Amino acid sequence: MPNLTITADEETLHRLRIEAATRNISVSRFVGEVLKEKFSADDAYARAMADFFSRGPYLESATRDDGRSWPAREELYDRSVLK
Numbered sequence: 755m756p757n758l759t760i761t762a763d764e765e766t767l768h769r770l771r772i773e774a775a776t777r778n779i780s781v782s783r784f785v786g787e788v789l790k791e792k793f794s795a796d797d798a799y800a801r802a803m804a805d806f807f808s809r810g811p812y813l814e815s816a817t818r819d820d821g822r823s824w825p826a827r828e829e830l831y832d833r834s835v836l837k
Contacts, residue, residue, distance in 0.1 A: 760785070 762770070774784035817823055 770781055770784065774781045777784060779787075
């Protein structure tokens with residue numbers, strides 16, 4: 755496995771060493787796990803965004819999953835009181 759050198763301030767490195775020791779793993783393994791979790795979360799977010807945008811634009815004529823129609827904007831925001 756390739757090596758990687760990181761640069762960080764002393765306080766951060768101190769906390770890193772303590773956290774790795776608390777988990778009884780090496781600093782290298784701890785950093786690898788943190789990065790893996792970060793990338794996994796980023797991938798999940800990207801999948802959710804792709805899923806959302808793959809559904810296409812909202813159409814007023816679209817129906818709900820149960821077959822009922824969505825209310826029109828005018829029905830939701832009836833401002834006849836203000837006229």
